[in-house]
Each structure stands twice: as structure tokens, then as C-alpha cells.
Amino acid sequence: NDGSVTATPVDAYDSEYLCPVSIDGQILALEFDSGSSDLWVFSTSLPLSQQKGHVIFDPSKSKNWKALSGYTWNITYGDKSGASGTVGTDVVTVGGTSVSGQAVEIATQVSSQFVSDTANNGLLGLAFSSINTVKPQKQKTFFDLAKPSLSSPVFTADLKHHAPGTYDFGTINSAKYTGAITYTNVVTSKGFWEFTGSGYAVGNGSFVSSSIDAIADTGTTLIYLPDAVVTAYYQQVSGASYDSSQGGYTFPCSATLPNLTLGIGSYRAVVPGQYINYSPRGSKCFGGVQSNTGIGFSIYGDVFLKSQFVIFDGSSTPRLGFASK
Numbered sequence: 001n002d003g004s005v006t007a008t009p010v011d012a013y014d015s016e017y018l019c020p021v022s023i024d025g026q027i028l029a030l031e032f033d034s035g036s037s038d039l040w041v042f043s044t045s046l047p048l049s050q051q052k053g054h055v056i057f058d059p060s061k062s063k064n065w066k067a068l069s070g071y072t073w074n075i076t077y078g079d080k081s082g083a084s085g086t087v088g089t090d091v092v093t094v095g096g097t098s099v100s101g102q103a104v105e106i107a108t109q110v111s112s113q114f115v116s117d118t119a120n121n122g123l124l125g126l127a128f129s130s131i132n133t134v135k136p137q138k139q140k141t142f143f144d145l146a147k148p149s150l151s152s153p154v155f156t157a158d159l160k161h162h163a164p165g166t167y168d169f170g171t172i173n174s175a176k177y178t179g180a181i182t183y184t185n186v187v188t189s190k191g192f193w194e195f196t197g198s199g200y201a202v203g204n205g206s207f208v209s210s211s212i213d214a215i216a217d218t219g220t221t222l223i224y225l226p227d228a229v230v231t232a233y234y235q236q237v238s239g240a241s242y243d244s245s246q247g248g249y250t251f252p253c254s255a256t257l258p259n260l261t262l263g264i265g266s267y268r269a270v271v272p273g274q275y276i277n278y279s280p281r282g283s284k285c286f287g288g289v290q291s292n293t294g295i296g297f298s299i300y301g302d303v304f305l306k307s308q309f310v311i312f313d314g315s316s317t318p319r320l321g322f323a324s325k
């Protein structure tokens with residue numbers, strides 16, 4: 001039972017993309033996150049003050065809800081946001097793909113970043129189940145549970161710049177990309193869709209071969225790269241500088257930004273310069289490419305992913321596929 005669901009940007013900056021998910025008939029907009037592995041939702045178990053403005057899941061209204069007594073979860077993201085709570089299982093449907101016995105993690109507490117992001121009613125994790133946070137027994141992701149019922153064990157991301165895109169489960173729709181798909185091996189030891197990029201080029205500059213340890217992360221907005229790449233990029237942007245008060249590189253909003261080419265094997269993925277003007281911040285504009293210092297690896301987030309058609313291949317040898325579109 002393959003499925004396809006629309007991924008809608010939540011704001012003018014494509015800071016996140018939300019998809020409608022049905023939990024036994026209750027429909028919530030969730031953020032699909034290939035950088036984490038918990039499916040959690042705003043719930044009636046939250047303090048009313050934290051529920052305000054959100055669409056709330058009410059397990060008491062679900063016929064298929066089965067509480068998992070004594071099970072808890074607790075997740076913290078790199079930006080120090082987080083949530084925690086209790087767990088049950090229910091029927092979860094995304095597009096045409098339906099899964100029963102899906103662990104749905106009920107929030108009893110969420111951090112302020114989630115409270116204020118009223119469009120976001122929770123996350124649907126699409127990284128590997130090894131990093132699910134449920135205790136005493138970690139739970140499987142929607143993709144892992146859906147896999148056996150899919151035509152092929154894959155999902156694809158076709159995110160778009162300032163426009164709705166799609167996630168497809170079970171099929172690779174050849175109408176959504178041009179040219180050949182380049183596949184690259186994935187290392188799953190950290191639980192992420194982790195691969196090694198082959199280098200970079202700034203604008204029309206020559207390609208610099210270098211191994212870049214990176215993850216494909218639909219839940220992270222920007223691209224986080226090694227300092228060597230980031231400084232080389234912003235050297236080509238007049239008026240750009242690192243602004244510690246803004247926590248990253250900014251530049252005059254009138255700047256013309258060069259494209260950034262990121263190598264994946266012999267494939268050259270081109271991120272249009274305009275995608276790298278992320279958003280106005282203070283009197284300048286904040287860059288969509290930032291340093292990966294403190295993270296431990298690079299993150300190819302939405303600014304990158306929306307320039308590509310991406311295949312998350314969950315076969316016995318997981319791999320990532322990239323194609324132009």
C-alpha cells in the first residue's frame with residue numbers, strides 16, 4: 001500500500017515542511033524528520049498552556065488506541081529543543097500507506113520552541129529505529145513498519161523552494177526527476193542517513209575534492225558544512241561576515257549569492273544561490289549555509305534537499321539516491 005503525501009512549507013523561508021497524518025482518523029500536521037526516529041504528537045496530556053494554538057491528539061477518542069503501560073520517551077535535539085511523554089499504539093495513515101500497531105508518542109511536556117511553532121503538531125521520525133528514544137523497549141518508525149507492505153522498501157523526498165512538495169512511500173516516481181539517479185552508500189551506526197560527500201565548488205569555481213561526512217536531514221532547515229567550505233563560500237559574497245550576535249554568517253539582503261555545488265560520488269548536486277538567502281535577520285540576511293562546528297558531522301538539510309529528488313532506500317543495504325529535477 002504505497003502512499004504519497006504533500007509536504008507544505010510552514011512559512012516564507014521553508015524553515016520546515018509539514019504533512020497531514022491520520023492517527024485513527026484524527027488528522028495532525030507533522031514534520032517528517034529523516035534526522036530522528038520518534039513519532040510524537042501534541043496531546044491532551046499536555047498542560048493547556050502548551051496545547052494552545054495546536055491541533056491536539058486525544059487518545060480517549062481513538063477506538064484503536066492501546067496504551068503501552070510504563071513506556072516513556074524523551075528526546076532532545078541539537079538546538080536544545082525537546083519533548084517527552086508516554087506511549088501507545090494506534091493506526092497511522094500517511095497518504096495511501098496505513099500501518100497498525102504504530103507507536104505514537106504522546107507529549108506530556110514540550111519545550112518552548114515547539115509551543116510557539118503552532119503549525120507543528122509533532123514529528124514523524126524517518127531515521128533508523130536504532131535511535132528511537134522509547135524506554136523500556138525502543139519502537140519502530142513508520143517507515144520500518146510500512147516497509148513490508150510497500151512495492152519497494154523506499155521513500156522519496158521531493159521538497160520544493162517556496163512551494164509544496166511530496167513524500168512518496170514505496171515507489172520512485174520517474175516523473176519527479178531528470179537524468180540518472182546517483183546512489184551512495186549509507187552508514188547507519190549513528191542511526192542517521194549518513195554518507196560521505198565527495199567535495200564542493202563555489203559558483204563557477206573549480207571543484208574541490210574532499211570527503212565530507214554528512215547526513216541527509218529533512219528536519220534540519222539549513223546546510224551545515226566544514227569551516228573550509230563555508231569560508232570559501234562566503235568569500236564570494238560581498239559584505240558577508242560571521243555575526244556572532246546572529247549566530248552565523250549574514251550578508252546584505254541585496255547580495256547575489258553564488259550557487260553551491262556539492263559532490264556525491266561523481267554526481268554534482270547544485271544548490272541555487274537564491275536558496276542560500278535563508279531569511280532577513282536584523283538589517284541583513286542570514287545564510288542558508290553555516291558551519292558544522294560543534295555538530296561532529298555535516299548536515300544536508302532542507303536548503304540542500306529541496307534542490308534535489310532524494311531516494312531513501314531502506315533495503316537490506318540502505319543507500320541514498322540523488323537526482324536533479
Ligand SMILES: O=C(CNCc1ccccc1)Nc1scc(-c2ccccc2)c1C(=O)NCc1ccccc1
Nearest residue numbers: 031033034035036077078079081217219220221294295
Ligand atoms: O535533530 C535532528 C533532526 N531533527 C531536527 C528537528 C526537528 C524539529 C525540531 C527540532 C529539531 N538533526 C540533527 S542531527 C545533529 C543535530 C545537531 C545540531 C546542532 C548541534 C548538535 C547536533 C541535529 C539537529 O539538532 N538539527 C536541528 C538543528 C536546529 C538548530 C541548529 C542546527 C540544527
